[in-house]
Amino acid sequence: MKLKPTFIIAFCLLLTACACDNDEDNIKTVALTETNYVYEGDLYIYALETERQNLFDYLENPNDPNYNEEQAAIAEQRIGEINEIIESSTTGAMIGFPIIPPPPLPPVPCICFSVWNQLEFLVLDDSILAIEATITDQNQEVLFYANSQSEMLNVLEFQDGFKAFRFEAQQEGYFGPATLTINKVDQSETPISYSVPLLIGDAQ
Numbered sequence: 297m298k299l300k301p302t303f304i305i306a307f308c309l310l311l312t313a314c315a316c317d318n319d320e321d322n323i324k325t326v327a328l329t330e331t332n333y334v335y336e337g338d339l340y341i342y343a344l345e346t347e348r349q350n351l352f353d354y355l356e357n358p359n360d361p362n363y364n365e366e367q368a369a370i371a372e373q374r375i376g377e378i379n380e381i382i383e384s385s386t387t388g389a390m391i392g393f394p395i396i397p398p399p400p401l402p403p404v405p406c407i408c409f410s411v412w413n414q415l416e417f418l419v420l421d422d423s424i425l426a427i428e429a430t431i432t433d434q435n436q437e438v439l440f441y442a443n444s445q446s447e448m449l450n451v452l453e454f455q456d457g458f459k460a461f462r463f464e465a466q467q468e469g470y471f472g473p474a475t476l477t478i479n480k481v482d483q484s485e486t487p488i489s490y491s492v493p494l495l496i497g498d499a500q
Contacts, residue, residue, distance in 0.1 A: 323448060323449065323450050324447070324449050324450065325449065325450040325451070325452050325455070326416075326417060326449045326450070326451060326452060326460055327452040328393055328394050328417065328419070328451060328452070329394055329414075330394045330395065330396055330397055331396070331397075331412035331414045331415075331497075331499045332412075332414050332415065332416040332417060333393070333394075333396075333415070333416065333417040333418070333419050333460070334396070334411050334415065334417075334418060334419070334476075335387075335388035335391075335393055335419045336418060336419065336420050336421075336424065336427065336429075336478065336480070337385060337386065337387065337388065337420075337421060338387055338388045338409070339409060339476065339478060339490075339492050340385070340478070340488075340490065341382055341385055341387060342409050342492055343478075343490040343491070343492050344378045344381060344382055345378075345382070346492075347374075347378060347490075348375055348378045348379075351371040351372075351374060351375050351378075352375070354367075354368070354371055355368055355371055355372065386421075388419075391454070391458075392453075392454070393419070393454075396410055396411065396412070397410075398410045398497075399412060399471075399495055399496070399497020399498070399499075400497060400498070406473050406493060406495055407493065408473065408493045408494050408495035409476070409492050409493065409494055409495070410494070410495050410497060411431075411476075411494055411495075411496055411497070412496065412497045412498075412499040413468075413469060413470055413471060413496050413497065413498055413499060414499040415431075415440055415463050415465075415496075416462060416463055417449070417451075417460040417461065417462060417463065418442040418460065418461050418462075418463060419451060419458060419459070419460045420444075420458065420459055420460070420461070421457055421458055422457050422458070422459070423482050423483050424444075424480055424481070424482060424483075425444075425480075425481045425482065425483060425485070426443075426444045426445075426480065426481045427442075427443060427444045427461075427478065427479070427480040427481075428442075428443040428444075428478070428479045428480070429441070429442045429443065429463075429476060429477070429478050430476070430477050431463075431474050431475070431476045431477075431494065431496075432474060432475050432477070433467075433470060433472070433473075433474050434472075434473060434474070437466075437467065438466045438467075439465070439466055439467050439470050439474060439496070440463040440464065440465055440466065441463065441464050441466060442461045442462065442463045442464065443461065444461055446461050446462060446464075447461070447462065448460075448461065449461065449462065469498075470496055471496055471497065471498040472495070472496060473493065473494070473495060473496075474493075474494040474495075474496050475491055475492070475493055475494060476491065476492045476494050477489070477490075477491045478490055478491070478492070
């Protein structure tokens with residue numbers, strides 16, 4: 297996942313205003329349901345698995361005009377890095393978060409990560425220092441927005457090691473394909489950016 301210089305500048309600003317400034321004695325607690333949250337760790341794994349499959353597809357087509365040995369070596373190295381990250385990662389299901397059921401298929405099926413239009417919370421583990429999450433529709437209109445400069449929330453039954461931030465819904469009642477873009481900084485102060493195709497289900 298290649299980063300643009302603008303992301304590095306943006307996250308230098310985010311780090312100066314990250315959620316660690318919240319008063320721990322007055323942090324509110326929220327409960328997760330099957331339809332009101334998304335776990336960033338699951339999103340990141342999904343994005344990495346998609347990137348890895350694209351790299352495999354590239355390596356399996358040496359006759360492609362865009363194929364060359366130098367890029368193939370870079371792809372193989374990146375696959376190794378992705379494998380290490382995924383193997384050391386924990387999914388929301390492994391942690392014990394509620395399982396998000398798949399929404400009904402839209403008229404045109406897509407290979408997407410499933411969320412619902414009752415989305416309220418972005419859940420993170422403590423390895424994330426700062427984050428910005430934006431969900432847009434196919435016309436680039438913002439549907440949901442969350443970032444770690446807003447109020448930090450505890451997660452009921454998972455107070456240790458996890459935190460949540462509230463999504464601000466910019467449009468109500470949307471159902472269909474969308475894109476979620478994540479910009480984050482981890483404990484090594486490394487900025488990471490990725491996008492995930494979503495299918496937003498109608499939970500009304």
